[in-house]
Amino acid sequence: MVWIASDFRDPHPSAINWLTDHTVEPFAFFAVQVKAVRIGDSPIAPLFEVVGRPNGWDRQIQQQVRSRGELSDLSRWRMRFWECLLDLHPEQSIWGGRDATSSHWRPVPGTDLVVAIYLAQKSVRLFVRGPRRGYPCDVLDQLAPHHQALESTLSTAMGMGGRYGHFFWQERPGNLRDESCWPAMANWLHEHQCQYVEAISQQLGVAEVVLIGVPSA
Template sequence: MVNLSKLEEIKDLRTVWPHEALDFTPWLSQDDNIALLADAVGLDITVDETESSVGDFNVDIFASETGTDRKIIIENQLEDTNHDHLGKLITYASGKSADVIIWVVKHAREEHKAAIEWLNNHTDEKVGFFLCEIKLYRIGNSEPAVKFEVIEKPNDWTKEVKKSDSANATQQQRYDYWVAFQDYAFQNEQFAKNFNRRKPSMDHWMNFSVGSSACHIAVSQIQKRDELDVELYISEDKELFHSLLFNRDEIEANAGLKFDWRELPERKASRIVIEKSVNFGDKNQWNAQFDWLIDVMLKMKKAFKKYL
């Protein structure tokens, strides 16, 4: 006869995550873990930022639905629901113009279940509120296992179509390329440590944070020229561009790369670019292109970071 063990619920979530902001939010923002919440609510979630600013406050996780323009906020509470967090939820939703609002809690009180239900019944049909409880289980001395249980959700909630029926062939290829690039790149441990997943789109560019509000790394598909561009895009800071240009030799030596330094004096933005000729039409070459992108992006971030 098979011996069966007993499934035990771990009531105190803080035995696993002692601190909401320092332990639980970083854990949830990881790809494998946000996927568990995404499966529970029926959405594909891409984390854009943790502790994202909303005026003088910060929402735990600011995200987006992969393949659409829907903005998502996630507010975490390792305790029973309360009025304070409900108020924060609405404040953050307003500040971020969120389409999807997810409240992740230890236990949902009846009055707050009713409040979320009321919000879903009385707000715009494009806006949806989810209330989810976190459950932890173990069998014997096993590692804890987590489960998200949806307590309240919008009525007749459905996913938006990820790929537009009206997209032309070029737009569709851009989208497919970005999806394939991220699926490939985030298997690279070093890349995954340095960059966050972005929402794939039909745009020809994709932006990645380098930890500075003044600039970011942009990757572009220039399909009409069969060209890949990687650049440090400086939005409105000519002084920063000149500071980097002053250190050009050291930056390029550290990166092992030669850049095209474009001040663009007639514009607010400046660009520091490297280009590569490619063949977008041959998907068998995509992985080699992705390897080049990964290598260049990592080298650029490391070389420029000390001057930002």
């Protein structure tokens, strides 16, 4: 059970802890505070922070991960990079967590498009694509009428590649085995992803959705 509110007073997490202590598995109770964040002129987006959880929950998750097998060296390397990005830009946790995937997607509000950031071993990349199992032609239909304005704003050609269509593809090469270069790479990904979402939203005429918040009980 997850209790979401814009603010919690001291008795509220205490109530969550009481419920946890007086119920049996598999019940679990969480208190999640929701806030609104904005990066520059980008649309307002929700940010969720867990302020109450069962005792030992993180330890249980770690045990489950270990029981499913240890991560590979590549997976651990990816996780460390994404942790670096999240340390620099905590708001990025809305669209991608500390996991071992090679990419994280940020939706463009009001569309079925996403701006993907991608981690390779010798470069970081980003591009626009459609949903899983989507068709490149559907993405092309949305972007083509605006391709000149977007190419000018994003400083790259619209292009098209990959099975599902990767549009406005950009890459920044670097020695990603050298962790000292990670902050610059992470900043580049984050800043460009924000720029892409803002530019596409403006050109496609997507209305900005403002999260007002959920009142506390």
